Amino acid sequence: MTAAEGRARPPIRVVLADANVLYSRVLRDYLLYAATVDVVEVRWSTMILAEAIEHLIANVAGFDAEAGEWLLTAMNSAFPEAEVEPDREAVEVVTELRLPDEDDRHVLAAAVAADVDVLCTDNLKDFPADAMDEVGIQLMSADDLLSLLVAEFGDEMLAVHRLVVSRFPRATDDSTLAALRRAGATRTADHIAGRLRARPGLDAVGTRS
Numbered sequence: 001m002t003a004a005e006g007r008a009r010p011p012i013r014v015v016l017a018d019a020n021v022l023y024s025r026v027l028r029d030y031l032l033y034a035a036t037v038d039v040v041e042v043r044w045s046t047m048i049l050a051e052a053i054e055h056l057i058a059n060v061a062g063f064d065a066e067a068g069e070w071l072l073t074a075m076n077s078a079f080p081e082a083e084v085e086p087d088r089e090a091v092e093v094v095t096e097l098r099l100p101d102e103d104d105r106h107v108l109a110a111a112v113a114a115d116v117d118v119l120c121t122d123n124l125k126d127f128p129a130d131a132m133d134e135v136g137i138q139l140m141s142a143d144d145l146l147s148l149l150v151a152e153f154g155d156e157m158l159a160v161h162r163l164v165v166s167r168f169p170r171a172t173d174d175s176t177l178a179a180l181r182r183a184g185a186t187r188t189a190d191h192i193a194g195r196l197r198a199r200p201g202l203d204a205v206g207t208r209s
Helices: 019-023 025-036 046-059 065-078 088-095 102-113 129-135 142-152 154-167 173-182 186-198
Strands: 013-017 040-043 118-120 138-140
Touching: 013 025, 013 102, 019 025, 019 046, 025 040, 025 065, 025 142, 025 154, 025 173, 046 065, 046 102, 088 102, 088 129, 102 118, 102 129, 118 142, 129 138, 138 142, 142 154, 142 186, 154 173, 154 186, 173 186
Parallel strands: 013 040, 013 118, 118 138
Antiparallel strands: none
């Protein structure tokens, strides 16, 4: 056994993605493709996905209700285990927690119902530390999570990057990393850029359709 083979594989985290993460195409793609190479498991709720699609329809030119329905169907078909709904017990758990915005309570309830390890959101201020401690769920931004995955699963996340580049029309490594930075995932982009410089010939590996 080599030293690399002897090292323990980092744990696979179960992650609930908030609407603001699923709204961004580049963040959504990196997270979902990370799930296809089995470095995370993803979860969302009907309300979370509906919120993401509502904002896409409102803000992205050419993205209409038909495109929203296609995206919803594609995501739930690719990840049939991902959609969860808060049950009564989960709702009761979060009912008394103090949150800045009542509109986010359903997100935390979904995270509790799905028994996730991580709630991934770019609205960190909406989920206070004491509430997250109460439910035993780690709060991470998209950049926090993706950059950690690159550090822990370098080869797999380079394969994810290759997939993301291949699915963007006329995309390059540089343009895709620039899109990550525009989405706020600057550390993730920097980590991937460093690995690309170290291993420029790496092909996509270990993905599932």
